[in-house]
Amino acid sequence: xxxxxTHTPHxxxxxxSVWAAALATGSFVSPVxxxxxxxxxxxxxxxxxxxxxxxxxxxxxxxxxxVTLTMATTSSAPTGRSLxxxxxxxxxxxxxxxxxxxxxxxxxxYGGPDIIGAFVVAAxxxxxxxxxxxxxxxxLLRLDLFGNRAFGVAAIATVLGSFAxxxxxxxxxxxxxxxxxxxxxMTSIAFVILNGMTLLTAPLVARLLVRHNARWLMAxxxxxxxxGDLWAASIPAATMSLGLxxxxxxxxxxxFALACRRSPPWxxxxxxxxxxxxxxxxxxxxxxxxxxxxxx
Numbered sequence: 001x002x003x004x005x006t007h008t009p010h011x012x013x014x015x016x017s018v019w020a021a022a023l024a025t026g027s028f029v030s031p032v033x034x035x036x037x038x039x040x041x042x043x044x045x046x047x048x049x050x051x052x053x054x055x056x057x058x059x060x061x062x063x064x065x066x067v068t069l070t071m072a073t074t075s076s077a078p079t080g081r082s083l084x085x086x087x088x089x090x091x092x093x094x095x096x097x098x099x100x101x102x103x104x105x106x107x108x109x110y111g112g113p114d115i116i117g118a119f120v121v122a123a124x125x126x127x128x129x130x131x132x133x134x135x136x137x138x139x140l141l142r143l144d145l146f147g148n149r150a151f152g153v154a155a156i157a158t159v160l161g162s163f164a165x166x167x168x169x170x171x172x173x174x175x176x177x178x179x180x181x182x183x184x185x186m187t188s189i190a191f192v193i194l195n196g197m198t199l200l201t202a203p204l205v206a207r208l209l210v211r212h213n214a215r216w217l218m219a220x221x222x223x224x225x226x227x228g229d230l231w232a233a234s235i236p237a238a239t240m241s242l243g244l245x246x247x248x249x250x251x252x253x254x255x256f257a258l259a260c261r262r263s264p265p266w267x268x269x270x271x272x273x274x275x276x277x278x279x280x281x282x283x284x285x286x287x288x289x290x291x292x293x294x295x296x
Contacts, residue, residue: 010210020257024198028191030056035185086132087140094125157218157259164225165256169194172232172249179237186242193246197253205257221259228252 037052101110101118108115133139145151169191176187208217228251235244 016209018202021199021202024195027195028188028199031188031191032185035183035188038184082138084133084136084138084140087129087136090125090129090132091140094122094129097122097125157222161222161225161256161259164222164229165194165252168225168229168232168249168252172245175237176242176245180240182242189242190246190249193250194253197250198257201254201257208258218259221255221257224255225252225259226255228255 033056034052097118101115101122104118105112105115110116130143133141133143146155172190172194173187176182176190177184205217228248231248231251232245235248
């Protein structure tokens with residue numbers, strides 16, 4: 001949608017910044033909302049519990065449904081597409097088996113036959129996915145794009161950036177809530193800082209994307225993520241001060257805002273515009289690859 005609705009690097013940079021800021025807003029509003037809900041009793045318990053979070057999602061889904069039914073128009077690829085059932089089934093089996101092995105292995109041990117078997121199934125299903133994708137007429141993932149160096153670097157950078165942010169968020173929640181005993185509402189402050197940096201820096205990042213090469217912004221962003229995480233790791237968990245952990249969290253948030261926000265100059269990417277409906281993640285990589293190669 002960003003590619004179809006914008007036609008200049010400036011407009012695309014602004015649109016992608018607004019889009020990313022909207023995603024970041026949801027990422028820090030939801031923990032705050034959950035913190036408030038956890039303060040109230042429900043069904044005979046002291047706190048409302050995590051189930052109340054789905055109520056907020058349901059309330060937001062209703063107006064979204066109305067807007068979609070009344071304003072959205074149907075779109076389709078000019079050449080037509082079909083569901084890649086073999087690809088979806090094999091990748092689902094691979095990811096499910098991998099998640100089971102990683103999560104269950106941390107509890108029962110990674111040497112158990114079920115865990116080893118799950119890892120084997122994940123590997124075999126991944127190989128099967130690659131085979132079927134090479135032969136599919138409408139592949140779920142176009143593997144030929146990874147032959148493009150810029151695209152491959154963009155894919156790795158996008159995955160690493162997402163892992164860094166999610167890993168920081170997970171570790172921070174464990175540290176503040178499970179170890180230090182802060183309330184859910186107090187813990188949510190860290191998420192406001194972590195994700196709020198993307199919202200606060202949206203105008204600045206939009207201008208930087210137009211004026212400077214994206215590869216330097218991405219490198220600088222990853223550097224800030226590393227500095228922030230190392231800074232946070234140096235603070236002992238026994239230190240019961242929320243104020244000490246917030247500055248490194250802010251540095252990580254700023255780094256993510258720089259590393260994972262790109263201006264997608266579509267005409268220069270390896271992804272042609274004739275691929276509407278293609279999965280979003282590879283399309284983002286297409287945009288990033290053009291930015292990394294310095295093309296506008």
